[in-house]
Amino acid sequence: MYETTFADIYVDLANECSDYHVHKTDRVTVTISEKLNSPDCFHPDLQEPLLTMKNFNNLLKCVRFKVERDESVGLELDLKDQPQGKKRTAFTEMMESSTKRKPPPLKDQNSLRFTGKDKMYNNICDEMAKCGAEFPLSMTNDVIRKHVSAITDVLWYLDGNMEKIMERSLHYKDVKPVPKRFLQSSFKGLNDWKKKKQKAPSIQSTEIKKHSSALFNIVTCAFTAQWGEFRRDLEHLAISLDAYATFLDMSNDAQQKRQILDHPVRQVGDHAFLEHRTSKTDVVFPQYSILDDIMARREKYSYLLYDEKKHTSFQKPMDSQQRWNFLKYLKLSVPVDILTYNPGGAVGSTIVLWRTNEERATDEVMQCSVQVYEKIRVLLPEFHTRQMRKMFVSKFCNLPAVSVPPAVLRVIYTELTLDSSAEQNKGIENRIREAILSEDPDIVTDLRHLNPGRPNDTFNSFFDKLSEIIEDMTAADERRHNVEHLSQFVSVRDLINQVASKLPEHTNIPSESTVLFAFVPKNSHTNVSKLYKSKIPLQFKVQTRQLRSSHQDDHYCAAVFKYSRHFSVKYKPSVTFLCVDDKSKVDFGEPGLYVSTGVRGKKSIAPMQSNLSALDHDMQSKGSLTPSVCLELTFLRKKMIPSTEE
Structure with missing residues (x-):
């Protein structure tokens, strides 16, 4: 069989067709592939065997x-006598296929799982095709797809x-810009963190x-x-990301070095600048009139703390350039000195x-400036820095008989050192300042110490009774193999009512949240699981074989349906709007056999050691009932709001 050539196969196919004849000038080419429409194909010679x-x-x-x-030629010719060109082998086909190219494959936009990242993937494929x-x-x-997905991951992260x-x-200058190709609108707004209700994304040097x-x-x-240009832009993007990662690492190292300093990073003596404006003018510009x-x-020598809102006539806040021009060209009718301090x-x-004064000696300039500087120093x-605050705490809090709350220490440090750093707990620190100013030791600065917490034995009777009910549920049927067919509790409120009905009157009953957080968490690795106490072996579980x-x-x-409603509202006097629907069928089986409840995706309360399950679909049902619902809708005249009547 494998000694047969492609020419033999072609001749046999031609003989089977009565209306087809081989012409002398026919040029026949063979294409072989794994699939019918596969792009990966080879072109062997006609005389090459299979x-x-x-x-x-x-x-x-x-x-x-x-x-x-x-x-124009109708002469028949045996295909084996057809003159062949240069002999083509499998090796020559492999060499030629290595030079051929194909564009990256796109993802199906009509897929139900087509996401924003898939759209960015297709945009990158389109850009590469261009x-x-x-x-x-x-x-x-x-x-x-692996190579294109790597580029997609980069743009998705950025x-x-x-x-x-x-x-x-x-x-x-060490940070390189992103190439303009990747700043197009087709690569922006697809990873919308606001739509996902997430925090603003931050760039990590390790990820970059x-x-x-x-x-x-x-x-x-x-x-x-x-x-060509696409490769060069990819290379520039990689260089830009690598340079920005280096910049982030250097900034982080510099910040850590600043935090361990035992003095402020910017001190007033090093970053305060004094300027003398002795020249005065008779004509004051309108922006300087106030x-x-x-x-x-x-x-004279009475200082004024400049406030842009109070001392200027601008209706809108000035930008940095306007503020710089305002101070550079400042000229008043009296000579002034200007002290500028930038804390960073x-x-x-x-x-x-x-x-x-208009005319001052050098000694007067130095002496008066120092006096004013001492007044405005505060x-x-x-x-x-953090190290300065740590040194203060370690110096005054090592006494064994003295216990000072951290908030009080922070306020004392701020008041004594004039530290302007952000407050950690603004509410508590403000109450501490009020207590210090009023000199009243009875003022409560922290309300948390007044809450001793709930006694642990308040709801012991309730949870003991609930534990008994759970034990009875677990041991009710030894043949279940830890499988529950139907939840005994519809909701947390129903659980509380059932347990409360079996308790004496005036027994303390917990709230729904207290009972809920006494359950065992479904996933112990999430942050929400920290709220659960695992006091009772109950969980929310979904019955199996529930699909949507x-x-x-x-x-x-x-x-x-929307257009039908609009039509009915427009012609409501002549229209009767009926909604008829068959509800989910209710299966019934033989007596004593458990069947599915048919509730889709509804979590039920079940013991932690048990699985909530029922008979398989081909074993449980002996019949079914299908309830039907018919709703007649009436439309109000004023607001045109449909109301339903069964």
């Missing part, structure tokens, strides 16, 4: 003959943070290094050498002005 195909790849099973015919970035024909689709990298690149390493692995592959009136009425961060500069904020199905025409059915 054994060569089997030795090359035994999975090749689809053969297709393509005939190019000149209709740039001619294709993969070798011999590469499988799974490997291609979605919402690319603007931050671009902003850092404008201020820091992983993504940059994945991009470097792609651009170093040999097949990317023909990608400030000029205040300074003209002030006494986003706090902004603190500006203090005071009026001076107005200039300083931000202390969907249909591809759900949207159209909902639209038809």
Whole structure:
């Protein structure tokens, strides 16, 4: 069989067709592949035997003959005598297929599981197709998807943070910008963290290094050498991510070094600047009129803490450039000195002005400036480090007989050192300041110590009775093998009512939340499981064999129902709107055999050691009843709100 050539097969096929004849000028090519429409195909020679195909790849099973015919020639010719060109072998086909290319495969947009990340994947495939970035024909689709998914993971992680990298690149030369190709709108807004009700995404240096390493692995592959501009942009994106990860590590190291300092990072003596504006003007610009009136009425060397809202006539807050121009070209009708102190961060500069004499000697300038500086020293904020606060606590809290709450220590430290750092617990620290100012030791600063907690034995009778009921449920049927067929409790409220009915009157009954949190958590590895006490062996479980199905025409059915309602509202005097529906069937079986309740996805309360289950579908049911419901809808005249009547 395998000695037969492709030409023999073609002749046999041609002989079976009575209306088909082989012409002299026919040019026949053979295509073999694993599947009928597979892109991975080979073109052997007509005189090549089938054994060569089997030795090359035994999975090749689809053969297709393509005939190019000149209709003007009608002479018949034996195909074996047809002149052949250069002999083609399996090796030559492999060499030619290595140079052929194919675009990356797209994901099905009509799939029910098509997500935003899949949409970004398709956008990347479209961008690669535009740039001619294709993969070798011999590469499988799974490997291609792996490479494209690596690029998708990078852009998916950066979605919402690319603007931050671009902003850092404008201020820091070590941070490289993201290529413009990946700033397109097709790569933005797909990973919407607000829609997911999540926190704003933050960039971690470890994750960025992983993504940059994945991009470097792609651009170093040999097949990317023909990608041109797309490969160059991928390389620049990898360099940008690697540079930003280095920037984050350096910023983190610098912040840790600042936190272990035993002095403020920015001290007033090193970052305060004094400027003398001795020149005065007779014509004051309108933007300086309010400030000029205040300074003209002030006494000499009486300082003024500058406030942009009070001392300017601008209706809107000034930006950084307007604020800088305002202070640079400041000229008043009286000479003033300006002290500027910038503590760093986003706090902004603190500006203090005071009026001076028109003509001053050098000694007067130095002496008066120092005096004013000592007065305003308490107005200039300083931000202390963590190490400074730790040193204060360790110095004054090591006495064994003294126990000072941490909040009181923080307030004492802030008041004594003029630390302007953010407060950890603003409510408690404000109450402590009020107690200090009022000199009243009876003021309660922390209300938590007044709550001794609930006594542990308040609901012991209730939970003891509940434990007895659970034991009876578990031991009721020894043949169940820890399988419950029907939950005894419909809800937590029903559970409380059943237990309370078996207790004496005036017994303390807990609330629903107390009973609920006494259950065993379904998943002990989640944060919510910390609330559960596992006091009673109960869990919320779903009965097995409960499935929900969907249909591809759900949207159209909902639209038809919507249009029907609108039509009925518009022509309500002439329309009777009826909704008829067959509800879920109710199975019934033989007496004494447990069948499914038919409740879909409803969690029921069951003992922790038991499984909630019922008979299989082909064993339990001997028949079923299908209840039907008919609803007649009436539409109100005023608000056009449908109401249902059964």
